Amino acid sequence: MNLKEEALKLHKENKGKLATKSKVEVKTKEDLSLVYTPGVAEVCKEIAANPKSVYDYTMKANSVAVVTDGSAVLGLGNIGAEASMPVMEGKCVLFKELADIDAFPICIKNQNDDEIINLVKNIAPVFGGINLEDIKAPRCFKIEEELLNIGIPVMHDDQHGTAIVVLAALINATKVVGKKIEDLKIVFNGAGAAGTAVAKLLLCLDVDQTICRKVKEIILCDSKGIIYDGREDLNEFKQRMSKITNPNNKEGTLKDALEGADVFIGVSKGDLLTADDLKVMNKDAIIFAMANPVPEIMPDEAEKVATIVGTGRSDFKNQINNSLAFPGVFRGALDAKATKINNEMKIAAAEAIASCVEPTKDNILPYTLDKNVVTKVAEAVAKMAKETGVCR
Amino acid sequence: MNLKEEALKLHKENKGKLATKSKVEVKTKEDLSLVYTPGVAEVCKEIAANPKSVYDYTMKANSVAVVTDGSAVLGLGNIGAEASMPVMEGKCVLFKELADIDAFPICIKNQNDDEIINLVKNIAPVFGGINLEDIKAPRCFKIEEELLNIGIPVMHDDQHGTAIVVLAALINATKVVGKKIEDLKIVFNGAGAAGTAVAKLLLCLDVDQTICRKVKEIILCDSKGIIYDGREDLNEFKQRMSKITNPNNKEGTLKDALEGADVFIGVSKGDLLTADDLKVMNKDAIIFAMANPVPEIMPDEAEKVATIVGTGRSDFKNQINNSLAFPGVFRGALDAKATKINNEMKIAAAEAIASCVEPTKDNILPYTLDKNVVTKVAEAVAKMAKETGVCR
Numbered sequence: 001m002n003l004k005e006e007a008l009k010l011h012k013e014n015k016g017k018l019a020t021k022s023k024v025e026v027k028t029k030e031d032l033s034l035v036y037t038p039g040v041a042e043v044c045k046e047i048a049a050n051p052k053s054v055y056d057y058t059m060k061a062n063s064v065a066v067v068t069d070g071s072a073v074l075g076l077g078n079i080g081a082e083a084s085m086p087v088m089e090g091k092c093v094l095f096k097e098l099a100d101i102d103a104f105p106i107c108i109k110n111q112n113d114d115e116i117i118n119l120v121k122n123i124a125p126v127f128g129g130i131n132l133e134d135i136k137a138p139r140c141f142k143i144e145e146e147l148l149n150i151g152i153p154v155m156h157d158d159q160h161g162t163a164i165v166v167l168a169a170l171i172n173a174t175k176v177v178g179k180k181i182e183d184l185k186i187v188f189n190g191a192g193a194a195g196t197a198v199a200k201l202l203l204c205l206d207v208d209q210t211i212c213r214k215v216k217e218i219i220l221c222d223s224k225g226i227i228y229d230g231r232e233d234l235n236e237f238k239q240r241m242s243k244i245t246n247p248n249n250k251e252g253t254l255k256d257a258l259e260g261a262d263v264f265i266g267v268s269k270g271d272l273l274t275a276d277d278l279k280v281m282n283k284d285a286i287i288f289a290m291a292n293p294v295p296e297i298m299p300d301e302a303e304k305v306a307t308i309v310g311t312g313r314s315d316f317k318n319q320i321n322n323s324l325a326f327p328g329v330f331r332g333a334l335d336a337k338a339t340k341i342n343n344e345m346k347i348a349a350a351e352a353i354a355s356c357v358e359p360t361k362d363n364i365l366p367y368t369l370d371k372n373v374v375t376k377v378a379e380a381v382a383k384m385a386k387e388t389g390v391c392r
Numbered sequence: 393m394n395l396k397e398e399a400l401k402l403h404k405e406n407k408g409k410l411a412t413k414s415k416v417e418v419k420t421k422e423d424l425s426l427v428y429t430p431g432v433a434e435v436c437k438e439i440a441a442n443p444k445s446v447y448d449y450t451m452k453a454n455s456v457a458v459v460t461d462g463s464a465v466l467g468l469g470n471i472g473a474e475a476s477m478p479v480m481e482g483k484c485v486l487f488k489e490l491a492d493i494d495a496f497p498i499c500i501k502n503q504n505d506d507e508i509i510n511l512v513k514n515i516a517p518v519f520g521g522i523n524l525e526d527i528k529a530p531r532c533f534k535i536e537e538e539l540l541n542i543g544i545p546v547m548h549d550d551q552h553g554t555a556i557v558v559l560a561a562l563i564n565a566t567k568v569v570g571k572k573i574e575d576l577k578i579v580f581n582g583a584g585a586a587g588t589a590v591a592k593l594l595l596c597l598d599v600d601q602t603i604c605r606k607v608k609e610i611i612l613c614d615s616k617g618i619i620y621d622g623r624e625d626l627n628e629f630k631q632r633m634s635k636i637t638n639p640n641n642k643e644g645t646l647k648d649a650l651e652g653a654d655v656f657i658g659v660s661k662g663d664l665l666t667a668d669d670l671k672v673m674n675k676d677a678i679i680f681a682m683a684n685p686v687p688e689i690m691p692d693e694a695e696k697v698a699t700i701v702g703t704g705r706s707d708f709k710n711q712i713n714n715s716l717a718f719p720g721v722f723r724g725a726l727d728a729k730a731t732k733i734n735n736e737m738k739i740a741a742a743e744a745i746a747s748c749v750e751p752t753k754d755n756i757l758p759y760t761l762d763k764n765v766v767t768k769v770a771e772a773v774a775k776m777a778k779e780t781g782v783c784r
Binding site: 003019034040046062085091093103105 | 395396398399400402403404406407408409410411412413414415416418419420421424425426427428429430431432433434435436437438439440443446448449450451452453454465466467468471472473474475476477478479481482483484485486488489490494495496497498499500501502507510511513514515516517518684685705706715760761
């Protein structure tokens, strides 16, 4: 059986992947009188009198909504709420299996930004955190921004999960090749959700005293080439990025941008580059070709020139995969009673992930299903949440 | 330890009552490639191409949202979304334990009808059914009405769950005292969600050829007395009820209404009646005093005059409790792939519940946690859904 047949079979036989489970017994009338009426009324009254105790007496302290509008699902595009379900259920399963978090899919049949924002605010009482997922850029930026102060951690994983894992990969890759992050010139292809968030984290906006604050130069490219201040076809969010990247305001194509670069980060379309194109990069080039399913350049081709090559795929070495970040990040945020996930917490997560392996050029990141990673990331994130004072 | 202390302890020790659970293993990279990327993309594409297959490949076929705005929680009133959580989680636990349905609480921090309606429509892709819960009358009527045609079964349990169980109780109570439902004169105290729905089901609006269609006379009372056509302080929904009940357009108090009545159904405030008040009722009176936690009249007092007495409480005989209905009703609706829950299905559920016991005056209904009830109700509801042609 091929992958498609196996995946369809697994989903059909199990009717999806997620179920609910009772944490308490309901066998006798006495059980029922505690779990449900009349005893439950006492718990309701306690929460009504002391709203914060909802975290003590309900599932809220351990629950996360995986919220999407189905507008940018994997590489499949705008396939809508129903068709996004397998991804969101899968994500909830990973939350449970890796971090013992009770996550539930909320797939929204509506792609109006304000309605999505309101919906998330309205269902927030049930959840300890919100994982936004597969919402198309630039809409995802506004939606996340408007939800950052609702009192529970909200994170758009396509942005920040990716940013954390790429930073972790970069910490270890530079260690292997003996470069410093602050000396790097980094070129991105892709200025959507992932590209923007990775660039912002590497520039450490709003963060003091961190490992990455002095990245020397970042150039973002989109399908039309280098993003520079003054380019006329930029949307609001790319305009903002044009002000904080590309310090020499270079113009041109992706290939122009690669000249003298140390790192290439691809988070858009695949099959773009050849080994020849990489020859203009600096010695010991680092290539993270993360387009899915086809990377920007295949690893065997990239390795003709580059020293370290990573992709998003599990069938090549150096897989750069969000699953290394989100379970531990939310576990740590929930454990610390954090009200948000700030950049310091993201960087702490990246450093924790990086610390899980002694890196070599073929092994810059730990194994995706390693529960030790979740534990380390959660501890680091929780510690940083407390240090930066974002806990309730 | 008293009930309050025990209930608080149970909820605190378990941090609520509901959790999620994976139905599939995620131990190896191969598992991950089927449950999540890249295999999951094939399942997404299948659903995008054939939207109905969302029922085959995801949890939707077995999931129910328990939706509230916290506006009328138990007898506690408008305590809001957070404080309603223990009830909604409890309900989800009962769905799971009694009917193996994966239910999840959606507690909405918003009491605007249109926003609630939109929200439910927007999250519907995830769910195979919607259980509306503890939404205040008359708002619950409009909200439910607007959701009846969204393609999945929607039921406001405070209305229809109560109606089903009361009808079941009445079928067996009349059997015990040797009266026919069609000859009964029934007086209600309470014309909110429960009272209205019970009355409507007993009048069998829109239903042909059923056991209950000829109930002779129903009189509804609210806190101001008998509801009659022309009473000036009636809201839209009570006005509608005034046209279809009280055929002689009687005016007066609850006590006036009881004259010559066979059945009293209390679904509002407790501690209203004495044995003396019941003396004007017909012989072999049936009293369902379901106000919680204090019944309209205590059973020992009522039994001085009445033949059959039921309450909503588990510590008295003849408990009339929604838990007998909703698990089997939704199980049957999901199993039959029903797109709605019509009156015929509700009546079939009531008859199935009634059929689970050989009734005596002290035992008109089966035990709340009897799984046999769920099975019988589910079968009857599914059969009726198919017969009435409301399946997808």
